[in-house]
Amino acid sequence: MIELPESHALAACMNEAVRGKVIEEVTAGLTPHRFAFFYGNKEDYPALLEGKTIGESRAWGGYLETDAGDAVIRFNDGVNVRYYEAGAKLPAKHQMYIGFEDGSCIVCTIQMYGGISVSRAGEDQNPYYLTARRKPSPLTDAFDEAYFLRMYEEAKNKKKNMSAKAFLATEQRIPGLGNGVLQDILFEAGLHPKARLENLTDEDLDSLYRSIKRVLLRMTQQGGRDTEKTLFGQYGGYMTILSKKTLEEPCPVCGGMISRQAYLGGNVYFCPRCQEMK
Template identity: 45%
Template structure:
């Protein structure tokens, strides 16, 4: 699933790869995924995109926006896999959308769990997209410790650190995936209530959030995800579905896996105690 490091990486790759390319055709789904949400019919999307030239692309939050001439945009959300096919590459047999370009390259779109593919002019009527565009990025200098403490202070004190960081897009682009290493590096249990955090805990969480997200972004995303070119990210996740059977890298203890708030959390009970 696309989270902030992957969105930034994919946006950069799309611009580097497709800027200046003109769309020649658009094909609808070969095997429609029931949780893929489109802004219009395949015919409407085709009419909007054919003949358009890619100008730029950007990833923000959980979205990647591809900007074209005449103020036309194509936007994908976190559950959509967007893959580049070079001229001569075989076209996949299954996709939700396929776009071809004037150099005979193509981009295919598939869905993991759920996601949206939107084509629009000017602005997209989606509150989470607007939030992603208008929010202060956690990678920016403006997102400093004072700003972070202000966001903490504005929340109900009985919510957990996972609820604060990874639900309702309070910090756009921060989801359950990147959450695992952020909390591990801060030595905080996912179920810890924010009212129980000491000043030291809050400082540790702030620095872990900034440093972990930056490392993931610098690595071109997490190694649990693939980018626009089909490559795994270079950031090696400490806690994920691929590593939780391994011992804790800090203490050698057993990593716990639990379902919590609509997703799976991984944590070390010794390094990240619930009760302190």
Template identity: 50%
Template sequence: MLEAPEALYISEQLNQTIKGKTISFVCAGYTPHKFAWFYGDPTNYPAMLTGKTVGEAHAYGGVIEIDIEDVRLLISDGTNIRYYAPGEKLPEKHQLLVAFEDESCLMGSVRMYAAIMCFPAGSFHCDYTPYREKAIRKPQVLSDAFDKTYFLSLINSEEKQKKTAKAFLATEQTIPGLGNGVLQDILFKARIHPKTRICTLSEKQKETLFHCVKDVFQEIYQAGGRNSETDLFGHRGRYIPFLSKDTAGKPCPVCGEDIRKESYLGGSIYYCVECQKINA
């Protein structure tokens, strides 16, 4: 699943690749997928998009949204989005195909679940609305607005004190685009166990956590994403996580203790029992 650093990287690739192109053909919902969510009837997307010129692509958390004249095309974090140059062979299965006058194409395919939504600018009302609004309204981690003062206002709020580190960072869109995939390395670098409660963290630990959030996001972005994800051209990211399914059971790179895997809050957590002790 794409997270914020990868969404930002791909949005910049989109601006370098398809911005200014005119759409000649659109197909949405071609391959049935029960966990692909569309805005309204996807058979209306060709009429909404064909003949229009692509504008700016934006990243809001793990969501990419593209301005296309008077409409918007939203692609959520569970979508593989690929660009195909003229003449390249296209996959047979897809949930979105946008072709341009130069015969290049943009294609989206849903993995586990995702939203692909085309809607009039300024008019977005569906179950996905609160998720989108939070992602747009809140400061993006790699922006100047996401500073230490802002982060401390989040982590020091009364409602967060009983939450664990994982629950604080990766649920309820406290930080849009920060999910389970990026979470593991942030907490490892901060030397904080995923189950540590926020109320037990010292001020120094909170500041360290802030810097680790910023640093890990920046490292992933500069590497073009994690090695489990692909960019607009199908290239795998160069960021290799310290903690993931690939390192579970292997020695910690710092102390040599085995990396543990555990189910927690609807997903897996990975941690080093020696480096990431739970606060008393």
């Protein structure tokens, strides 16, 4: 799943691998997928992209955005974006293929759900994308403690019994912060995923704010999480503390057993000792 660290890692890899290449062939929707969401008419993608030169790639929250002449390509959520050199064996099934004049290509596949968009610059009015562009990233100075506390007060006033997970990972409060990166953020803050906002102390809030900034920066600097793959098919360099990969390992702080529970549309991982329920 593309979350904030992965969108930045993918953008850096795209700038390294494909910037300046000319698009020769585009295919969208070759393999039908119930949860592949295309913005606009995918049959128009070839006309919008073929013959265009790849420009800069950038990250907006959980979106990877790439310029291609007067058009813009965007991928989000569960789109697996991979780069292949000329002559490499490609997946037999895919949701998008972008072939370049030198024989290399980008192939996108979707396992669960994902969004693909191609439009002329300035024409994409998807509200999720616009929100990702509008809100400050935790990687920037604009996401300061005052901004975080305003966000907290608004959420608490809206629903006092809102949980920590719901606060961080729903309603696009922090674009790009999803259920994946959430786990280590809450662990480092010492907060249970189901902890209620109304029960958090000033110390808890300070710890949570600093954990958001620190963990997301570390994940991004290390090229994404070790549960997600880069443009080149390698796992990210950030070793997750709490994830499906570490479930059978003891807590690195207290040595206790890690718990996994289904909650709010996905699994949460936590240490019952280090992250007591509030």
